[in-house]
Amino acid sequence: MYDTDSQTIGTTHDDRDRREHMRRRDEAAFRSFVEERQTMLRRRAYLLCGNWADGDELVQEALARVYVAWPRIATGAETAYTRRTMMNLYLNDQRKRRREVLTDEAPEPETTDHDRELAMTLTDLLRDLPEKQRAVLVLRFWEDLTVPQIAECTGVAEGTIKSQISRGLAALRDRLAEPPLTGAGAFP
Numbered sequence: 001m002y003d004t005d006s007q008t009i010g011t012t013h014d015d016r017d018r019r020e021h022m023r024r025r026d027e028a029a030f031r032s033f034v035e036e037r038q039t040m041l042r043r044r045a046y047l048l049c050g051n052w053a054d055g056d057e058l059v060q061e062a063l064a065r066v067y068v069a070w071p072r073i074a075t076g077a078e079t080a081y082t083r084r085t086m087m088n089l090y091l092n093d094q095r096k097r098r099r100e101v102l103t104d105e106a107p108e109p110e111t112t113d114h115d116r117e118l119a120m121t122l123t124d125l126l127r128d129l130p131e132k133q134r135a136v137l138v139l140r141f142w143e144d145l146t147v148p149q150i151a152e153c154t155g156v157a158e159g160t161i162k163s164q165i166s167r168g169l170a171a172l173r174d175r176l177a178e179p180p181l182t183g184a185g186a187f188p
Helices: 004-049 052-072 078-099 113-118 122-128 131-142 147-154 158-176
Strands: none
Touching (some): 004 052, 052 078, 078 147, 122 131
16 A cells, blocks of 8 residues: 555655755865865965954854855865955955044054064055955965956956056055165164
8 A cells, every 4th residue: 555645754754864964964074174274264364354353253254154155165166165255255344444434543643664664564565555456466476366266256357457466566566665764773
């Protein structure tokens, strides 16, 4: 005798088991992805944000979004998807910060020439660049991506990427070419 109720229940149970198996497999793959790339992701975020705290927040937010999308991400595209997610979150945050008006904070005091020399690290130089220039320089020279890869990652035309790289490098060169300190604190 054919029992339609038990057949339906069995199929539903099998489907649930299959979904549970897929969920566990996806979680294991995601966990492995994060463990393998955590250091790279943190470094990229640090270079974008200019400090570890904001960089770590960026990584956490990006990974939370990647986790939700994980089943839909094509195999082999996980790193590119995560990079794009981080870039979008970073640029969105920069746009929000530009719109914020800080009224309760006093302006930063002027820095001396000596302080400026001490602060002349590459991270500081990058921090002074506009966020889009900083982003493409990080992707090009720290991530070693090609211009077409950067264009795909950011969704911006290759010509614009080349222009941003050129302008960013020119700005860095200008800053590095500033005359050295002179006066009481300078070395002969």
